[in-house]
Amino acid sequence: MTIRLRQSGFAYIAAVILLIVVAIVCAALLRLSSTSQATINQNLLGARASLAARAGVEWGFYQLRNGGACFGEQTLADFAADSGFVVTVSCTRTSFNEGESSPGVAIAKAIYSIDAVSCNAATCPSGDAATVSQPDYVERRRIASICIAASNTGC
Template sequence: MKPTRHQKGFAAVAAVFLVVVLAALGGYMVSFSNTQQLTSAQDTVGSRAYWAARAGLEWGVSAGAAASACPAASTTLTIQGISVAVVCTATAYTEGGATINILRFTAVASLGAAGTQGYVERSVSASMER
């Protein structure tokens, strides 16, 4: 059977369409893989920042445990490249003739510059009564 005039070149159009669709799917898969890798790396850094903030908090609480007032000034620590700022605020009140001091410690761990894609910040706080 002879091909009709309208059937000539149909295989070439189908092949080009198939190549374009496969290239688009390949591009999507590469993009998806890159996003997954970046998300995994950010999760790891976020976890490190959280534990650095916890370490800073523990340091601040231990520094304030012996005194009934906050340490002299805010402290900035560096833990494995993560900057940790430890701040203490004291509040005093009187109850039944006794003065009660509440010390509130806040530790903020950050890595990278604010506003950039890799910026990570974690904050933890605790209060103690002296």
């Protein structure tokens, strides 16, 4: 009489390996999801900062149109209250003469450059290394120029 032993246990090994593979796939998907969420957050903050900088440029052009002179550098506190972004706008003026009019008088022109920087820090642009290294820190800059002639000769 011979006694045969049945082999068993192979299904348990396969089930354990399958569970390990499923756990690794779930961990990879979780990490991918958190990375995707951080990327979307950065894109949203970047778009909002860009729009705040654009609004700063438009504010600067409005000031030029109504006042006619450069205003130096100003921080717009209303933007911070409304959007969470501090906007610093500066204006520089460069004057020059270009050509002559028909009676021989030099044509005076001025180029105004509006520089707007927006960021989600207390001061903008932020020079603090601890603030800049934060994962949710965003800063955008927009620069625009306009040429204004002293007479109606155009630029």
